Amino acid sequence: MKTLNYRVVLFAFALIFGVVFSMPTLTQSDNGKKITLGLDLQGGLHMLLGIKSEVAIESRIKSIAASVKYIFEDEDIYFDELRMIDGEKVSFELIDKDDIKKAKALLKKEIEGTVLNQDGMKFILMMTAEEMLRTEQNAIQQAVDTIRNRLNEFGLAEPTVAKQGDDKILVEVPGIKTQEEEQRVRELIARAAHLQLMAVDEERIARVSTMGDAEAKSFADVILKDVNTEERYLLRAIPVLDGSMLTDAKVGFDQDNRPVINFTLNGQGANIFGDFTGKYIGKRMAVVLDNQVYSAPNIRERIGGGRVQISGSFTLAEAHDLAIALRSGALLAPVYVMEKRSVGPSLGADSIASSSLALALGFILVVVFMIIYYGMAGVVANMALIGNLFLILAVMSLFGATLTLPGMAGIVLTVGMAVDANVIINERIRELLYQNKSVGKSIEDGYKNAFTAIWDANVTTLIAATVLYVYGTGAIKGFALTMSIGILASMLTAIVGTHGIYQWILPKIDKNKLGFWFGIKTEGSK
Amino acid sequence: MEVFKYKKPLSLMSLSKRFGLLSVIVLVLALGLIVVKGFNYGIDFAGGTLIQVQYKGKAPIKKVREAIKTDKAYDGATVTFFGSENEVVIKTKMSSKSLGEDIGDKVRALLKNTGSFEVRRVDMVGAKVGSELREQGLMAMFLAIIGILLYVSFRFEWRFAIASVLALMHDVTIAMGMIVLFSIEVNLDILAALLTILGYSLNDTIIVFDRIREGIRTIKNPDLSAIINESVTRTLSRTTLTSLTTFFVVLTLFLFGGEIIHGFSFTLLVGVIVGTYSSIFVASPILLWLGFSVSGFRLKEAEKLKREKEKDKMRAMYENGTL
Numbered sequence A: 001m002k003t004l005n006y007r008v009v010l011f012a013f014a015l016i017f018g019v020v021f022s023m024p025t026l027t028q029s030d031n032g033k034k035i036t037l038g039l040d041l042q043g044g045l046h047m048l049l050g051i052k053s054e055v056a057i058e059s060r061i062k063s064i065a066a067s068v069k070y071i072f073e074d075e076d077i078y079f080d081e082l083r084m085i086d087g088e089k090v091s092f093e094l095i096d097k098d099d100i101k102k103a104k105a106l107l108k109k110e111i112e113g114t115v116l117n118q119d120g121m122k123f124i125l126m127m128t129a130e131e132m133l134r135t136e137q138n139a140i141q142q143a144v145d146t147i148r149n150r151l152n153e154f155g156l157a158e159p160t161v162a163k164q165g166d167d168k169i170l171v172e173v174p175g176i177k178t179q180e181e182e183q184r185v186r187e188l189i190a191r192a193a194h195l196q197l198m199a200v201d202e203e204r205i206a207r208v209s210t211m212g213d214a215e216a217k218s219f220a221d222v223i224l225k226d227v228n229t230e231e232r233y234l235l236r237a238i239p240v241l242d243g244s245m246l247t248d249a250k251v252g253f254d255q256d257n258r259p260v261i262n263f264t265l266n267g268q269g270a271n272i273f274g275d276f277t278g279k280y281i282g283k284r285m286a287v288v289l290d291n292q293v294y295s296a297p298n299i300r301e302r303i304g305g306g307r308v309q310i311s312g313s314f315t316l317a318e319a320h321d322l323a324i325a326l327r328s329g330a331l332l333a334p335v336y337v338m339e340k341r342s343v344g345p346s347l348g349a350d351s352i353a354s355s356s357l358a359l360a361l362g363f364i365l366v367v368v369f370m371i372i373y374y375g376m377a378g379v380v381a382n383m384a385l386i387g388n389l390f391l392i393l394a395v396m397s398l399f400g401a402t403l404t405l406p407g408m409a410g411i412v413l414t415v416g417m418a419v420d421a422n423v424i425i426n427e428r429i430r431e432l433l434y435q436n437k438s439v440g441k442s443i444e445d446g447y448k449n450a451f452t453a454i455w456d457a458n459v460t461t462l463i464a465a466t467v468l469y470v471y472g473t474g475a476i477k478g479f480a481l482t483m484s485i486g487i488l489a490s491m492l493t494a495i496v497g498t499h500g501i502y503q504w505i506l507p508k509i510d511k512n513k514l515g516f517w518f519g520i521k522t523e524g525s526k
Numbered sequence B: 001m002e003v004f005k006y007k008k009p010l011s012l013m014s015l016s017k018r019f020g021l022l023s024v025i026v027l028v029l030a031l032g033l034i035v036v037k038g039f040n041y042g043i044d045f046a047g048g049t050l051i052q053v054q055y056k057g058k059a060p061i062k063k064v065r066e067a068i069k070t071d072k073a074y075d076g077a078t079v080t081f082f083g084s085e086n087e088v089v090i091k092t093k094m095s096s097k098s099l100g101e102d103i104g105d106k107v108r109a110l111l112k113n114t115g116s117f118e119v120r121r122v123d124m125v126g127a128k129v130g131s132e133l134r135e136q137g138l139m140a141m142f143l144a145i146i147g148i149l150l151y152v153s154f155r156f157e158w159r160f161a162i163a164s165v166l167a168l169m170h171d172v173t174i175a176m177g178m179i180v181l182f183s184i185e186v187n188l189d190i191l192a193a194l195l196t197i198l199g200y201s202l203n204d205t206i207i208v209f210d211r212i213r214e215g216i217r218t219i220k221n222p223d224l225s226a227i228i229n230e231s232v233t234r235t236l237s238r239t240t241l242t243s244l245t246t247f248f249v250v251l252t253l254f255l256f257g258g259e260i261i262h263g264f265s266f267t268l269l270v271g272v273i274v275g276t277y278s279s280i281f282v283a284s285p286i287l288l289w290l291g292f293s294v295s296g297f298r299l300k301e302a303e304k305l306k307r308e309k310e311k312d313k314m315r316a317m318y319e320n321g322t323l
Helices: A004-025 A055-074 A097-110 A127-154 A177-188 A205-210 A213-218 A267-279 A316-327 A345-374 A376-398 A405-434 A439-471 A475-507 A512-518 B013-036 B060-069 B103-113 B127-155 B159-179 B190-220 B222-257 B259-281 B285-290 B294-320
Strands: A042-052 A077-085 A087-095 A112-120 A122-127 A158-165 A167-172 A193-200 A222-225 A232-236 A246-253 A258-265 A285-291 A294-295 A309-311 A335-343 B048-055 B080-081 B082-092 B116-127
Touching: A004 A376, A004 A475, A042 A127, A042 A177, A055 A087, A055 A097, A055 A122, A055 A127, A087 A097, A097 A112, A122 A127, A127 A158, A127 A167, A127 A177, A158 B116, A167 A335, A177 A193, A177 A316, A177 A335, A177 B103, A193 A232, A193 A267, A205 A232, A205 A376, A213 A222, A232 A285, A246 A316, A258 A267, A258 A316, A285 A309, A335 A345, A335 B127, A345 A376, A345 A405, A345 B048, A345 B116, A345 B222, A376 A405, A376 A475, A376 A512, A405 A439, A405 A475, A405 A512, A405 B190, A405 B222, A405 B259, A439 A475, A439 B127, A439 B190, A475 B190, B013 B159, B013 B222, B013 B259, B013 B285, B048 B103, B060 B080, B060 B082, B060 B103, B103 B116, B116 B127, B127 B159, B127 B190, B159 B190, B159 B259, B159 B285, B190 B222, B190 B259, B190 B285, B222 B285, B259 B285
Parallel strands: A222 A294
Antiparallel strands: A042 A167, A042 A335, A077 A087, A087 A122, A112 A122, A158 A167, A193 A285, A222 A232, A246 A258, A258 A309, A285 A294, A335 B116, B048 B082, B048 B116, B080 B082
């Protein structure tokens, strides 16, 4: 007599596999792979950010202009009228005809991705189309890296930052406890952290109170306000140097024990800074962060070594966040929110509690119903159902999948639909038993007859689930995922597994007790 | 336990006209509702901001409304209880692009004097993302239907495919009508629920069709309505039982699953009921009306069988070396 068979062995393996690999998730132990809870269940911040890449182009032009200035001054090439046009080009005039050749060669060598147009002594330096595209792509990649660095340094567990599509950034930060903390995280992400050291235009600053932006521009100047006092400063528009030459930034304290940020410049930055401070002793230099003046001290002597300090009236938290932002570099282009979802941890916990309750109740209802209606056949179906649940958890754990609230709903729904295969099979077996077929034959033919229906029905549901997975976003993907895994797992547990169990226990099935085994009235042995 | 034990097939097809009429009436009502009243798009598709606030004790909803009103920017914002008396949801069409102080923070500031509260959820979707999501959703629906049409045509016959798709459109449309009738906000989860109904309704229909396909092959009587009657009667127990188990779990989800997935579970609840009805009373009669011919199908099947047999014969001859 056939006792153990490949089906029941397969089912046993599946069950062991399911139990073993779902354990790390169920016991929440740290060994082995676990299911991650979605932000809607554990609480956290989910954002889809867009990026203003045109700003990246503009700032690239700005830094090109700064380079031009530095190169010419360094090489003693006399020039005039250096300015930016429409945030796209740099124009300048040379004074000495003998410098043209040298200037052209220098610009070509030192500044990549640009073309130089000459009109007499007037020159226009433009970015090439490839350089613009590269700058845009750079900006988004740099934003992803920068935001990731900032969040990693901020100290929250496992933030996710990833590029989505061509021009979007997905940010997910679990474990945020309060709205205030969330706001701080958002500000940290948003911070351009664009540091500039700018020369004060000492010749004209006396007139700044009556000067407008347009007039300032005509002098190649810009008016910026003090971060605290709103005092207006007239500054040279092209900075002495910017944050790209910064190597480190740390929180420190000044004489009065107020938090300040000390930063260090790289070799080139230190040289430029040293040269500048040596040349402009007695004049003022402004430390500008995100277009706000933090301080504008007098230069008393040449400052070598490239160490600079930003003071302002920071709180310690502000200084801490600002130092992170400066260290991780400036955002080449500002980002903005396209979509934001934030869930507090208490709501997530409530969602877990209520959906677990629904899952447990639904499960009990189905299990009890199956036993009442089908007797032992119902018990067999329930074993498949339990196997199915473990398999879903195990597969999700192994893939490190994310369980969302709709995902929980998907599991609940799977419980309802997974017994479907067994209902179909049991009905088929009953039909054959009514026709007075032997128990063994009824089971074998019942499975055979039921198979095409179950197969076709599951495949069509899978088609719908797949489309949902591909086109769904975020939490909906989770729903499609759990449902798909549930359907696939039910093929194994409900069809193969239960079939194996029947074959295994067939010798024990008493054909006179069909009421106990299959929930139908026995009509005596035949 | 046995409930469905029919000695004779039920003559369901003789009732098909009555049920057809019922379906058409309900469909027209549903479509009318959708056109006249229209969907109440939530922030996922329309853009806007949703803020869920929980108070210690009963939420002072009047105070909340007044506090929100003090800022003109939130004209047209709605404040409603959410799930319990302790919680309110504030919805506005506004969304902000700024990462710094956003609408959630501003509303939090406005509510400062309304009592002790905790902001538990802030969802904000920009208008552009909303319309993108809507397009994506429609696309998903469309692709799912095409995929199903192709598969059912391949596994059954084109008339089966059309009948099953019509049946599922029937179900989805009625579910949509109910969504409009009960002013349920349409967000991404509702879309997921509709797609689930689509899958579920189809699942049901396929099981019945599978039995009809089997009946066409095995039942001697070539009268399609007799075959359908017998097939539907034989699957009636399964259809009802599975619907019952699914109904149980969806009902627990609806009752205990929490306020956030209320719309989702409600839509599923409607879908399970309508889907069951349609697989019994709608899908099969359509097959009848589309002029499905049993003898034609049998002829084709016989030909297919013959071709396969010939192929086997040729293969056998080839393997024996006689060809």
